[in-house]
Amino acid sequence: MRPFDYVRPATIGEAIAALNAVPDARALAGGTNLVDLMKYEVARPSRVVDINRLPLHDIEETAEGGVKIGALVSNADLAWHPLIETRYPLLSSALLAGASPQLRNAATTGGNLLQRTRCHYFYDTATACNKREPGSGCGAIGGVNRNLAILGASDACIATHPSDMCVALRALDARVHVEGPDGARIIAFADFHRLPEETPQFDNTMRHGELITHIELPATRLDTHYSYLKLRDRLSYAFALVSVAAALTLEDDRITDVRVALGGVAHKPWRNEALEAEMVGQMPDAAVFSRFATALLHDAKGQGQNDFKIDLARRTVIRTLTQAAAATPQPQTRKSIL
Amino acid sequence: MTQVQFTLNGHSTSADIPPWVTLLDFLRERVHLTGTKKGCDHGQCGACTVLIDGKRFNSCLILAVSRDGAEITTVEGLADGPILHPVQQAFLDHDAFQCGYCTPGQICSAIGLLNEGRAESREDIREYMSGNLCRCGAYTHIADAVEAVLEASK
Ligand SMILES: Cc1cc2nc3c(=O)[nH]c(=O)nc-3n(C[C@H](O)[C@H](O)[C@H](O)COP(=O)(O)OP(=O)(O)OC[C@H]3O[C@@H](n4cnc5c(N)ncnc54)[C@H](O)[C@@H]3O)c2cc1C
Ligand code: SF4
Ligand code: FES
Ligand code: FES
Numbered sequence: 237m238r239p240f241d242y243v244r245p246a247t248i249g250e251a252i253a254a255l256n257a258v259p260d261a262r263a264l265a266g267g268t269n270l271v272d273l274m275k276y277e278v279a280r281p282s283r284v285v286d287i288n289r290l291p292l293h294d295i296e297e298t299a300e301g302g303v304k305i306g307a308l309v310s311n312a313d314l315a316w317h318p319l320i321e322t323r324y325p326l327l328s329s330a331l332l333a334g335a336s337p338q339l340r341n342a343a344t345t346g347g348n349l350l351q352r353t354r355c356h357y358f359y360d361t362a363t364a365c366n367k368r369e370p371g372s373g374c375g376a377i378g379g380v381n382r383n384l385a386i387l388g389a390s391d392a393c394i395a396t397h398p399s400d401m402c403v404a405l406r407a408l409d410a411r412v413h414v415e416g417p418d419g420a421r422i423i424a425f426a427d428f429h430r431l432p433e434e435t436p437q438f439d440n441t442m443r444h445g446e447l448i449t450h451i452e453l454p455a456t457r458l459d460t461h462y463s464y465l466k467l468r469d470r471l472s473y474a475f476a477l478v479s480v481a482a483a484l485t486l487e488d489d490r491i492t493d494v495r496v497a498l499g500g501v502a503h504k505p506w507r508n509e510a511l512e513a514e515m516v517g518q519m520p521d522a523a524v525f526s527r528f529a530t531a532l533l534h535d536a537k538g539q540g541q542n543d544f545k546i547d548l549a550r551r552t553v554i555r556t557l558t559q560a561a562a563a564t565p566q567p568q569t570r571k572s573i574l
Numbered sequence: 575m576t577q578v579q580f581t582l583n584g585h586s587t588s589a590d591i592p593p594w595v596t597l598l599d600f601l602r603e604r605v606h607l608t609g610t611k612k613g614c615d616h617g618q619c620g621a622c623t624v625l626i627d628g629k630r631f632n633s634c635l636i637l638a639v640s641r642d643g644a645e646i647t648t649v650e651g652l653a654d655g656p657i658l659h660p661v662q663q664a665f666l667d668h669d670a671f672q673c674g675y676c677t678p679g680q681i682c683s684a685i686g687l688l689n690e691g692r693a694e695s696r697e698d699i700r701e702y703m704s705g706n707l708c709r710c711g712a713y714t715h716i717a718d719a720v721e722a723v724l725e726a727s728k
Contacts, residue, residue: 242576242593242639264640271596271635272616284593286640312629316692336705337690338623338632338683472704569701 237274244286248415248447251287256417256445258283263447265308266342269351276359278368292449295319301455307346307448311401312337314345324453325565326483329464330404332568336473346448349402349412349428352439353395354475356380366392367436381539383475386546388502393436394539397429397504398475404464406505407481407497410453416446429504458483458495463559465552465566465573476500478549480556484520491515496532496557501549508532520561522554529553578642583651591638598622598633601648609649609678613707620706623679623686624648630686649678652685660726661685664719672710680706684720688727696721
């Protein structure tokens with residue numbers, strides 16, 4: 237790890253000022269990604285702004301019947317918070333599918349959104365990687381890419397966003413509250429992460445010096461028919477090859493609302509609202525789910541080692557929707573797939 | 575240098591350390607508590623697990639300065655004089671190790687699991703202990719030990 241200057245502000249204003257005073261300053265939350273990347277010298281901030289003392293540790297109900305989650309709430313506290321367990325069990329489930337109990341105690345809500353790809357080349361400073369070193373090339377195209385993208389990739393980068401939590405947040409239409417030198421703004425989850433295009437060094441649409449302060453969840457009725465199904469190379473403590481967050485509402489056996497977000501397949505949680513809308517009014521049956529899944533993966537493109545993920549994703553979408561429709565969500569401690 | 579103060583295994587401890595020292599290196603290299611082990615140094619094995627304010631964490635990914643003021647318990651702080659912590663005793667009773675390298679992390683993690691109060695079944699124990707790898711593969715006996723303490727506490 238390279239030496240750096242360490243500051244520990246007490247207020248949001250001081251933190252924003254401390255971040256903006258140094259061009260390569262980084263915020264430190266749980267540290268589970270930043271400290272790791274600093275050890276590999278992939279991240280080399282000259283200043284670390286420890287934001288853990290900021291007053292962003294609470295989960296509150298909003299006037300509209302949703303919840304507002306402080307950026308520093310740990311992944312464990314969020315997963316097991318009564319408001320989240322009862323109103324947004326899809327989010328609890330996705331959180332508990334991620335990382336390990338120790339890591340979930342440290343990892344924060346804000347940090348989870350900003351964790352970087354697990355592409356092996358990104359971590360290895362001896363290799364080419366456009367995300368780490370713009371213009372150097374992409375080692376993963378034609379290389380080791382089992383865990384990388386099948387949707388929305390570019391010739392510059394085929395990385396995936398590795399979060400589980402973000403897949404559920406995308407399905408739940410979360411909003412990201414950020415604050416920076418120019419004031420506060422709210423970013424819809426769909427617009428938060430971006431596709432790599434020609435500038436894969438940018439994972440998301442935040443600007444330098446901005447802080448995530450809260451994540452807001454709108455009121456929903458997606459607390460009964462939901463499931464988060466994560467497939468990985470071992471049963472636990474591994475990133476997703478493919479994961480699916482599905483949730484729906486039913487009236488008189490017809491679909492009235494349905495959301496399906498995919499993780500492990502793209503540079504951002506993947507969702508297609510137009511295709512979801514085609515399922516509204518239909519019966520929640522295998523034919524409908526299968527048609528949807530095939531259309532959702534229609535433009536998928538393998539990179540060699542990850543070709544298998546196209547069919548895996550299609551089948552996981554169908555299975556997760558089936559679990560959701562039956563109100564039998566996949567438990568995260570039971571390893572056989574329902 | 576940044577000044578830090580911890581309650582470490584019940585004793586107040588302060589030190590001047592550079593901010594890039596991890597909690598794991600602080601414990602092992604600065605205060606010579608070598609019970610906590612370094613396996614991967616990247617959050618991938620759990621050997622470095624310690625308890626901070628009663629919760630389990632990977633000490634390899636924590637900058638020591640960021641936990642200024644915390645109460646930290648390592649494997650050295652669990653026994654009450656000659657009387658072992660129930661989880662330590664259960665690891666002995668169930669022969670829950672081979673080489674022992676992962677054991678301090680396993681024990682601290684199991685105590686964190688019990689404090690969380692979420693595990694009810696053996697399946698739960700296996701999942702909630704999955705942040706601790708055992709290269710020797712002593713998983714069955716580790717789960718036996720944790721299950722015995724969980725049952726006894728019900
Ligand atoms: C071995 C291992 C396995 C893992 N497995 C999984 C998994 O299966 N699923 C999964 O989803 N995740 C997994 N993770 C990733 C983990 O969830 C993330 O590392 C974690 O969520 C990051 O949160 P943090 O608070 O520790 O972030 P930090 O490491 O503190 O920060 C990450 C980045 O976000 C920035 N940042 C943090 N908070 C803010 C804020 N409020 N405002 C502005 N910038 C901020 C930091 O500057 C940094 O750039 C794993 C991690 C490890 C090490
Ligand atoms: S896929 Fe993206 S992150 Fe991986 S090597 Fe290529 S440019 Fe880097
Ligand atoms: S040494 Fe910390 S998790 Fe392996
Ligand atoms: S007992 Fe040897 S690694 Fe677990």
